[in-house]
Amino acid sequence: MNIFDILGPVMVGPSSSHTAGAVKIGYIVRKLLGEDIQTAKLLLHGSFLATGKGHGTDKALIAGLLGMKPDDIRIPDSFQLADESGMEYSFGSIMLKDVHPNSVQITVTGVNGREIEVIASSLGGGRIKVCKIDGLEANFSGDYPTLIVHNIDRPGYVTEVTSMLASQSINIGTMQLYRDRRGGNAVMVIECDQEVPEESIKGLEKLDGILKVTYLNLKV
Secondary structure, three states, rough: HHHHHHHHOOOOOOHHHHHHHHHHHHHHHHHHHOOEEEEEEEEHHHHHHHHHHHHOOOHHHHHHHHOOOOOOOOHHHHHHHHHOOEEEEEEEOOOOOOOOOOOEEEEEEEEOOOOEEEEEEEOOEEEEEEEEOOOOOEEOOOOEEEEEEEEOOOOOOHHHHHHHHHHHOOOOOOOEEEEEEOOEEEEEEEEEOOOOOOOOHHHHHOOOOOEEEEOOOOOO
8 A cells, every 4th residue: 555545646526436536437438449539428336326426426527538637627617618529428327237336337439430338436545447348347447558459269369469569578567368258259458567559559450350459548
């Protein structure tokens, strides 16, 4: 535990879970999409649904989708700013299984047509966990450059991706592998110590059997 776990994040209040964490979730979803958001559908779960409005969770999520961070003084005005930018958004409710009470499912479409669905949770102290991307397990913090590769469950893809990272002198911090069934769809979630070059990501996207590559780029 470090001092920030004790003191909490620098943020616009009132709550590190319902406000700061919610902003970070929206921000990470925007980063994962990789482009400005045209439409957003947000389905709130648990305490996000029950008490989130009073804590500004709705405005915090939209602020993050607009690219704001938890200390941005514009967070209370996020609805107005979203309307001015032309971003369409809607809220609803959902019952999710096996997630933290402070959770949300966000489906976004970008201005260039890219789409992504993310389930994420706010864990307290401004920390979050991305639970699922496009229906498949993910389980990462959003604190490191993260490469998410969806592929057909066949031999060779893990070697292909890790070899690419090694050739770029990129160190792997954590790596998780999931699949929905044998021979079905699989996903690699790789947290890296360095940013992954755009040309390397595009190279992965061209490989036969790679269904989708999503990258969390934390460069400002």
